[in-house]
Amino acid sequence: MIINNKIEKRRHHDDSHQHPQGIAHDDVQKRSGGSREIKVVKRVLDVNAKMANENRRLFAENRVFVLNMMSSPGSGKTTTLEKTLVHLAPHLHSAVIVGDICSTHDADRLAVTGVPVVQINTDEFGGDCHLAAHVIERAARDLDLANLDLLIIENIGNLVCPAEFDIGEDARIVVLSVTEGEDKPIKYPLMFRECEAALLNKIDLLPYLDYDLDLAVKNIHQVHPNMAVFEISAKTEAGFKPWIEWLTDAVQQKRSPNKP
Ligand SMILES: Nc1nc2c(ncn2[C@@H]2O[C@H](COP(=O)(O)OP(=O)(O)OP(=O)(O)O)[C@@H](O)[C@H]2O)c(=O)[nH]1
Numbered sequence: 600m601i602i603n604n605k606i607e608k609r610r611h612h613d614d615s616h617q618h619p620q621g622i623a624h625d626d627v628q629k630r631s632g633g634s635r636e637i638k639v640v641k642r643v644l645d646v647n648a649k650m651a652n653e654n655r656r657l658f659a660e661n662r663v664f665v666l667n668m669m670s671s672p673g674s675g676k677t678t679t680l681e682k683t684l685v686h687l688a689p690h691l692h693s694a695v696i697v698g699d700i701c702s703t704h705d706a707d708r709l710a711v712t713g714v715p716v717v718q719i720n721t722d723e724f725g726g727d728c729h730l731a732a733h734v735i736e737r738a739a740r741d742l743d744l745a746n747l748d749l750l751i752i753e754n755i756g757n758l759v760c761p762a763e764f765d766i767g768e769d770a771r772i773v774v775l776s777v778t779e780g781e782d783k784p785i786k787y788p789l790m791f792r793e794c795e796a797a798l799l800n801k802i803d804l805l806p807y808l809d810y811d812l813d814l815a816v817k818n819i820h821q822v823h824p825n826m827a828v829f830e831i832s833a834k835t836e837a838g839f840k841p842w843i844e845w846l847t848d849a850v851q852q853k854r855s856p857n858k859p
């Protein structure tokens with residue numbers, strides 16, 4: 600099932616490009632005394648945080664574990680999901696919300712696995728480069744949450760902005776492919792600080808690259824000590840076992856009746 604969920608124009612902020620840590624010109628008001636005050640950015644944050652908490656409550660009520668998957672464009676989120684969903688299918692009921700600025704390419708690919716997929720396109724409301732909590736709330740209405748164990752949200756390809764927005768998820772992971780270079784955790788630290796695990800993808804390409812895997816892991820741990828790192832190839836499924844176990848354990852913990 601694919602639902603092409605073109606979220607209606609329902610922004611909580613104006614059309615300028617706004618982020619909690621990136622300030623659009625419209626948001627800055629000059630005071631007569633010369634000091635500058637940021638008003639709209641705080642309102643955006645407050646509204647998003649409130650909606651994220653409502654999402655979290657809804658997901659908890661339905662005991663659905665929600666994973667927010669983020670990365671640069673093309674590092675392999677959809678390919679990893681295509682394979683991961685097949686591994687999980689015998690044990691868990693899963694669904695995916697996938698965000699892209701345009702097109703249903705990713706939803707078409709993921710639907711082949713048989714899981715329900717909701718595609719979000721942000722082009723109709725300004726081409727946002729991240730998914731915000733109110734967009735997830737709208738998309739989740741198209742899913743039968745009561746019958747789900749796991750909801751995976753493939754965020755829009757971007758190594759910066761998605762990390763700034765709480766969407767009510769239980770865990771966040773970042774996919775970093777070996778073709779992006781070892782230095783990305785150092786250059787884009789927020790993403791790595793905010794995530795609980797990293798998938799170091801496309802290791803099947805290592806024989807063809809001058810890539811230092813140990814340095815990449817060291818850089819990840821410099822930003823986020825002890826972060827779980829899974830070295831995988833979504834193409835060959837090398838390294839998948841520990842990744843699938845990590846995810847399955849996380850889902851089971853949320854669904855455990857003994858959990859307070
Ligand atoms: N060799 C190799 N190629 C891969 C691997 N994973 C993904 N790819 C390729 O990388 C390209 C991008 O993969 P996607 O899964 O579409 O990446 P994505 O992160 O979902 O991209 P966006 O949704 O556009 O941000 C495709 O051509 C994949 O076939 C891998 O493990 N090894």
Ligand SMILES: [Mg+2]
Pocket residue numbers: 676677678705753
């Ligand atoms: Mg994708």
